[in-house]
Amino acid sequence: MSTGLLNGTMGFYLASSILYGIHWAFKKDFIQKIAFSILSLGFAIETLSIIERWREAQRPPFSNIYESLVFFSWAVVFVYLIFKAIFKIDFLDFFVSISALLILNYSSFFDKSVEPLIPALRSNWLIFHVVVSFLGYAAFTLSFITSLLYFFKAKSKNPKRDPILLSLDEISYQSVVFGFPFLSLGILSGAIWAEQAWGSYWAWDPKETWSLITWFIYAAYLHLRFVMGWREARAAFISIIGFLSVIFTYLGVTYFLPGLHSYA
Incomplete structure (x- = not known):
């Protein structure tokens, strides 16, 4: 990806x-509108950087940690823009902007060189598997952010009466509802791809195993909410645990439990 474009993206996100932050301090609506315009411009530039990397590499830009982190950052903003349009929310703008910035900054520590795809990644499933997986991860990131905000706000407010807390709980829930099918499709497509690449749908590789653990955590979240009526603090706690599992599945397994997926 063009270093200049990504540096520009980080500048806009910053x-x-x-x-x-200034909007929070002075409560000026026009500052918030400018901030959102800049966030949107940063997203557009990041989109161009991904397209440019694809053109430069002559392959989908999803083959290593660096490229996947850039796409993760993009997906977080993309999913949030969808939620912002549907639910008319603006109280997460700062947290999404700073999250995208931190992910991009983290990506800068990894090798940016363009390499050909390794044989295991030369599959028509690559684009679908990566895109749906990271759309799920991005949605769970929103759920994580709103869950943390719920606990922060709940210290000083009455959870049963405060509309902000109820909104945070609802957005966290809707984020999981949005992300869970994408996670499921990611696991399913990964299994089909694994059979084509290695001759087995499921080999209990560390990333496969932790993906399944993550799936069960979010399945439990939805079950407990639908059947047991778990909401607010209890639901937020499970959401946080689920996101920690997402991060371990994505990054932790790569570093601590290498296996067939150790390249990404």
Whole structure:
């Protein structure tokens, strides 16, 4: 990916985060509108950087940690823009902007060189598997953010009466509802791809195992909410545990439990 484009993206995300902080301090709506415009511009530039990497590499830009982190950052903003349009929310703008910035900054520590796809990644399933998986991860990131905010706000407010807490609980829930089918499709497509690449749908590789653990955590979240009526603090706690499992599945397994998926 073009270093210049990504540096520009980080600059816009940083400027957006700063302006959102100023908006919080002075409650000026026009500052919030400028901040969102800058966030949107950063997203557009990041989109161009992904397209440019694809053109430069002559392959989908999803083959290593660096490329996947850039796409993860993009997906977080993309999913949030969908939620913002549907639910008319703006109280997460700062947190999404800073999250995208932190993910991009983390990506800068990894090798940016363009390499050909390793044989295991030369599959028509690559694009579908990566895209649906990271859309799920991005949605769970939103659920994680809103769950943390719920606990922070709940210290000083009455959870049963405060509309902000109820909104945080609802957005966290809707994020899981959005992300869970994508996670499921990611696991299913990964199994089909594994059979084509290695001759087995499921080999209990560490990443496969932790993906399944993550799936069960979010399945439990939805079950407990639908059947047992778990909401607010209890639901937020499970959401946080689920996201920690997501991060371990994505990054932790790569470093601590290498296996067939150790390249990403």
